[in-house]
Amino acid sequence: MVSDTKIAIIGAGISGLLACKHLIEKGFRPVVFESRSCVGGVWAHQTVESTKLQTPKTYYQFSDFAWPPYVKTNFPDHNQVWQYIYAYSLHFDLIPTIKFNHKVESIDYSLPLDDEKICGWDEWGGNGGPFSVDGKWKMVVQHTLYPFEAPKVFEVDFVILCNGNYCDFPNVPQFPIGKGPEVFDGVAIHSMDYATMTTSNAVEFIKGKRVTVVGFQKSAIDIAVEVAKTNGVQHPCTMVFKTVHWTVPEHLNELNFRNLKRFSELMIHKPHEGFFLWFLAILLYPMVTSSSLVISSNSYHELS
Template sequence: MEKKQIGIIGAGISGLLACKYMLSKGFDPIVFEAKSDVGGVWIKTIASTKLQTPKTMYQFSDFPWPSSVTENCPAQHKVFDYIQSYAQHFDLIKHIRFNTKVVGIEYEGLSDEEIQSYSLWNGNGQPFSFKGKWKVVVDNTENNSTKVHKVDFVILCMGRYCDVPNIPEFPPKKGPEAFHGKVIHSMDYAAMDYESAANFVKGKQVIVVGFHKSALDIAMECSEANGLKNQCTVLYRTEQWNVPANLP
């Protein structure tokens, strides 16, 4: 019997777990990853990024952290190495198509009317009981080529932070041109190498909009780069408490 092929979009933690699980069930997974490595958001972060939760609560159930990682909240590069080790240990790399960005997904085989008439998943509640295929269109970012894959099922594992920055629209003449400055997203800041990011903010008056982890991490790095001379300002909409990490 021919194996069902499963298309998985994203090779972060969720994508790797989905790939391993599909293999354990006897399916043939193919993972589409737009970047050149596994790890998702852990591939590239700002210099001060560390794991936010204790590592014992952030590990694969069948692949514990190595004994060489002694910190309770390891730095980004150690988390990245851990995720890579997981993918290599379970031989998942060979199922991943790197530098392959999904640009379209379309189902072929049933009309919209037939699909909408279903009262249960796949019509009768049984997996793969439908007739048809999912057409996944991908762009290879290395050679600018396009390819179409036809799979039996698609699993989306892009997460919440899939390279789509949320930047507010400025009223006319009240954006960067009003203060002769530059507006960037935290993703743009994280994309810089560590030295370039420090040089980018050094000697400048920086305002960070937001009060979650990336905002506070960037504000801290700006403060370290500029000291008291050019203090960093944090603007946020909702007042909230941040619990110190050193509380028992």
């Protein structure tokens, strides 16, 4: 049975594809708006050539769609990851639901009620359910290949945001006036800008230059590796960072990831847990905050 409820999904990355697939199974006919020309999110556009999956593939797969047998390595490269995601969208016939090159410019909730009544709602939507019986979501969508055309307005009952943590907005630190990239005698770019270059353009961009990479997270290490391979010892790459993080080889990473994942489960409260697990989660909870700080640190790259 197909539901007449209109649902829009923003983003055709992993989360958007999963949401779309499960909605179809529930009898809905969702529409996915993707600002670019293919599925995959950051795996399609924001990875450098040397990027690999940093968790074992058995921990990074769809529960209903296994990795193909020809992918032998435990840490596939970014091309293999994207091909896997694309194969998932083909297998479950999700492509027809996606409007590629459609960027959502704004979302507004249109409700034929006054503000006083809305403020009196005790539950979201006024009824406790996901769909309001009174209002609609109005989405202004622009076709990215035809930017001079007037944007279209779509009216739906529910919107699912799957545009990711990064969403094409680089996290660049704020510098005091007169002490930022504008006074740097060279070129300063973000890792996101570097990742959008083709392989040949990236090589030409860094070839024969002194490069300083600021940061020590995954993107910083990947770019530093590429710089070192391109320039060798003649123009060594310099990394500048505040906090030292241990890096481990691939053959140890799978074991470490499995153990850390099991350990992290002890930090989260669970339904119907006993007193000991409840107390242990309270004691270990500060580690959740410290881990988040490490994960969310960003990289900023200066190329001279």
